[in-house]
Amino acid sequence: MGSLNLLRVVTIPLLLGSLLGSTAFAQSPTYGVGRTPTAEEIRRMDISIGPTGEELPPGRGSAKEGAQVYAQKGCVGCHGAAGIGGLAPILQSKQGADVPVWKKERILPLRAPHATIVWDFINRGMPLGLEGTLTPNEVYSLTAYLLFINKVIPEDQVLDKQSLPKVKMPIGDEYGKPHQFKLNAPRLEGYPY
Amino acid sequence: MDSKRNSRRELLKAGAALAGGITLGTGGKAQAQHDHPMTPGSENASPMIHGSKEQIEYGQRSKYVTSVRxxxxxxxxxxxxxxxxxxxxxxxxxxxxxxxxxxxxxxxxxxxxSFLPDIDPKQHTLTIHGLVDRPLTLTMDELKRFPSVTRLHFIECAGNRHNGKQKTVQDTHGMTSCSEWTGVLLSTLLKECGLKGSAKWFVAEGAEEVKGASSIPIEKAMDDCIIAYGQNGEPLRPQQGFPVRIMVPGFEGIYHTKFLRRIKLVDRFYMNYNEFGHLRPEDKELALGEQIGPKSVITYPSGTQRLPGPGFYEISGLAWSGGGAVKTVEVSTDGGKKWNRAEFKNTPQRMAHVRFAYPWKWDGTETAILSRCTDEIGQRQAMREEIANWWKVPFERDYRVPGLDNSVMPWKIARDGSVTNGLA
Structure with missing residues (x-):
């Protein structure tokens, strides 16, 4: 009798729980430590720009404006005039237009599969020592300039949240895609080493 | 009571002797100031390290130990x-x-x-957001309130490539290290946030000036990633990401984001600048830029060291794998003709260095010593030639192993006992 009662006492709330709010119950925090950041805090912090560009801020810029920003912000000092001849990585290909992209230099605004990656890196990582100080317009402009000097877009094309993710990069689909990672599996299926 | 008094008297005497020694400043001769004869052989052969406040508070190694990065x-x-x-x-x-x-x-x-960011842990937070039910911001104190794990793991840089031009094992293999890491499993935090089913990848981002970020599959996050605040019994060093980094056991070093400030759950692969560095034309080669294969190297005897003469030596080295625990290590002392099972000096653990050894009597003839390993999921460390064969490319002296180079490393031993790079 006693054990049966105990069973009922335990079972009923469990059943109720699973009927009424199983989702809420399963997803409620276990430890309740920490706080929920506001949407605004997240927006300010979230500088990851995915291939769809959904995280891009409002703003716009073209190659012409970008050339000015490139000069004003001192990009020339490290990357050289028009991306050639500096100590920092080269930013304009010296190869002819007919050379396939994989035979050209490893240049971000040339080889990147998405133009959003160029925007993301300028925004988070440049200029050296003053990272994070460029405005969205300046980043759009610089991105346009670097894509233009690599013959990816025309000089007058305006880049913004809508147009940037749509830029057709020269690499097209000719690059390796990440495999489906599997736990406790060889790093490459069929590769013994 | 008596013995206490006696020992006190002894102490005073010793003090006086010491004081005398200091005043006289004649080193060894000062010991002759004792008012009783010393037992032969009890003299201190070495000078004494005078205790300084700094040394008492925070220990230093001996000045005779000079090993550096x-x-x-x-x-x-x-x-x-x-x-x-x-x-x-x-x-x-x-x-x-x-x-x-x-x-x-x-x-x-x-x-x-990079410059190292000088982060005040009281000001630092970690935010988890994106495809979760409840975004979460944690101070470092709050992070430490979660249940923790302590695990041994190596980290190895993708640039850890051996070639014939290098001299020491530090040059050939020094971009790997192993520590005991303490922190909170990322899976614990993601469960706390309510991970959405649509989350397939996550981006881990650091707080240094370039805000370095890497994309990692969600399966890895829910398995063994650690949000680590401790290393070898103390807080992380700034050079290792103080106050918090992510451990992605077995993945290339670049994934182990330091100064971790943000984790974003996303529904697809986000190519960050770090992943741009991994970009390859083929899927196959790209895949080898993630998890590290089985690898081992002999650290003693190794390049630029010298065996003083024929006789007994314990060959010793390290083995590790990004695929799990090391299962076996074999050592060859005849240039790779015969392979002998090495013994482990500690219990192999998942994605951790294991110390192996093989007892060897060197007969004084010229030879080459090599090591190779297998891991618990059946991957094995191969010779460079074997790898080139698998990829069906001609093997040349400067053949570049795809992915992180985990090929066998030979050391040559000359008749005079000098050890040199076997790839040279």
Whole structure:
């Protein structure tokens, strides 16, 4: 009798729980430590720009404006005039237009599969020592300039949240895609080493 | 009571002798000031280290231990550079014993050469957001309130490639290190946030000036990633990401984001600048830029060391794999003709260095010593020729192994006992 009662006492709330709010119950925090950041805090912090560009801020810029920003912000000092001849990585290909992209230099605004990656890196990582100080317009402009000097877009094309993710990069689909990672599996299926 | 008084008297006497020694300042002769004869052989053969406040409070190694990190690769970009930035620095494996790399000798690598951020842990937070039910911001104190794990793991840089031009094992293999890491499993935090089913990848981002970020599959996050605040019994060192970094056991070093400030759950692969560096034409080669294969190297005897003469030596080295625990290590002392099972000096653990050894009697003839390993999921470390054969490319002297180079490393031993790079 006693054990049966105990069973009922335990079972009923469990059943109720699973009927009424199983989702809420399963997803409620276990430890309740920490706080929920506001949407605004997240927006300010979230500088990851995915291939769809959904995280891009409002703003716009073209190659012409970008050339000015490139000069004003001192990009020339490290990357050289028009991306050639500096100590920092080269930013304009010296190869002819007919050379396939994989035979050209490893240049971000040339080889990147998405133009959003160029925007993301300028925004988070440049200029050296003053990272994070460029405005969205300046980043759009610089991105346009670097894509233009690599013959990816025309000089007058305006880049913004809508147009940037749509830029057709020269690499097209000719690059390796990440495999489906599997736990406790060889790093490459069929590769013994 | 008597014995106490006696010992006190002894102490006073010793003090007087010491004081006398200091005043006289004649080193060995000062010991003759004792008012009783010393037992022969009890004299201190070495000078004494005078205790300083600093040494008492925070220990230092002996001045006779001088092993240091060096820039990697030799002749490459210096660290620090003229601006004080750090690029790649290798750990002195030739002097290592056991499996723990002292935190002060752990290899260092940064994305493009970085200043170390001087982060006040009281000001630092970690935010998890994106495809979760409840975004979460944690202070470092709050992070430490979660259930923790402590695990041994190696980290190895993708630049850890051996070639014939290098001299020491520090040059060839020094971009790997192993520590005991303490922190909270990422899966614990993601469950706390309510991970959405649509989350397939996550981006881990650091707080250094370039905000270095890497994309990692969600399966890995829910398995063994650690949000680590402790290394070898103390807080992380700034060079290792103080106050918090992510451990992605078995993945290339670059994934182990330091100064971790943000984790974003996303529904697809986000190619960050770090992943741009991994970009390859083919899926197959790209896949080898993630998890590290089985790898081992002999650290003693190794390049530039010298065996004093024929006789007994314990060949010793390290083995590790990104696929799990090391299962076996074999050592060859005849250039790879015969392979002998090595013994483990500690229990192999998942994605951790294991110390192996093989007892050897060197007969004084010229030879080459090599090691190779297998891991618990059946991957095995191969010779460079075998790897080239698998990829169906002609094997040449400067053949570049795809992915992180995990090929066998030979050391040549000359008749005079000198040890040199077997790839040279």
């Amino acid at each position: 060096v820039q990697h690769p030799i002749g490459g970009r210096p660290s620090p550079d003229v601006f004080g930035k750090v690029f790649h620095v290798a750990t002195p494996l030739q002097d290592s014993v056991g499996v723990i790399t002292p935190s002060s000798l752990h290899y260092i690598a940064t994305t493009r050469g």
